[in-house]
Amino acid sequence: MTANDLKFVVPAAPCGDESETERIVRLLGCIPLLSGLTRDELARFARGVRMQTAGRGSVLFHRGDPCHGFYLLLEGQVKLAFTSSEGHEKVIEIVRPGQSFGEAVMFMDKPYIVMAQALADCRLLHVAKKVVFEEMDRDPLFCRRIIASLSQRLHLLIADVETYSLHTARERIIGYLLREEELDGSPTPSGSVSLRLPTSKGTIASRLNLTQEHFSRILHELAESGLIVVEGRTIHIPDIEKLRTTRAHY
Incomplete structure (x- = not known):
């Protein structure tokens, strides 16, 4: 993710009544990963999205848990980490508002290889992999956007290895x-x-x-x-x- 992605701000709710679906569509439209999708496309996504809150210290998933989709962080911070056999924790990434996590494991159809824990009170969207796969089948441009996001994540991991080594x-x-x-x-x-x-x-x-x-x-x-x-x-x-x-x- 770029620095601009990290300046994500949850938009204020409009005046008047707003259904849960409309609220989710509005929030999805502000996520960098989904930018450019039409309202109808976001509405299709909303069918497989649920709002979720997590208090500070809450574990969203453990290493070895099955992956049923990916997360979009709206507010708060989440750390991705694993623990060595000696009990030492290694933090892989600190996720900030506007960032997503869990996509790679979702495509591999394997359980999570890290744990995710809230570092502060969080609000998130969980996107079911079924709707992601359906949209990818429907829209080649969305496929490229997903690939670009995963490629950027890989680039950052390589940069981390370079930093630690050199x-x-x-x-x-x-x-x-x-x-x-x-x-x-x-x-x-x-x-x-x-x-x-x-x-x-x-x-x-x-x-x-x-x-x-x-x-x-x-x-x-x-x-x-x-x-x-x-x-x-x-x-x-x-x-x-x-x-x-x-x-x-x-």
């Missing part, structure tokens, strides 16, 4: 902070900025393939260098351009 822990963390600053709004060309980490430091550390201790140590080193100021989950960057330059020199 970049130091310090580079990974600086890169993460700069991406968060971009996702927080329009990129700041220079000057001071503040951003709030979207979830716990432990979860972010796992996503960056680091231990929480290593992550905290690097933050402390960056703070001692005057590049950041840490206040809990809020990170103040006195000079964003200096941080970008620091990353470029590694």
Whole structure:
């Protein structure tokens, strides 16, 4: 997903009465994956869509559960992760509003290979694989859109492998902070900025393939260098351009 996808905002409900189907159609029309579909096409989708809520800490599915469709996140955050035989958790992805997850396993007709857990109170749409397959049979353009989405996910996973293999822990963390600053709004060309980490430091550390201790140590080193100021989950960057330059020199 691109940075623009992550700026997804659930649209406000219109004035007057609105049926559940109309509400789902309206929400589906704002999802990047389904952009371009007509209202009639979205209405066909709505037949296989259900609204779902999940409280913070709730598990949406466990590794090994059967997959009956995919999810679209409207509000909140979801982590995709697996646990090693030693009990260590590895976070694969942190899903944000506007993103989808679960498509690849749906097409493989295999159980989930990761677990999905809500990091905050969430609202989601679950799309049954039956309606996805029906729409793919009906519309070649929709097939290409699905393939493009899966290809982009693969590209991001390859980029992750490159980052873990070739970049130091310090580079990974600086890169993460700069991406968060971009996702927080329009990129700041220079000057001071503040951003709030979207979830716990432990979860972010796992996503960056680091231990929480290593992550905290690097933050402390960056703070001692005057590049950041840490206040809990809020990170103040006195000079964003200096941080970008620091990353470029590694």
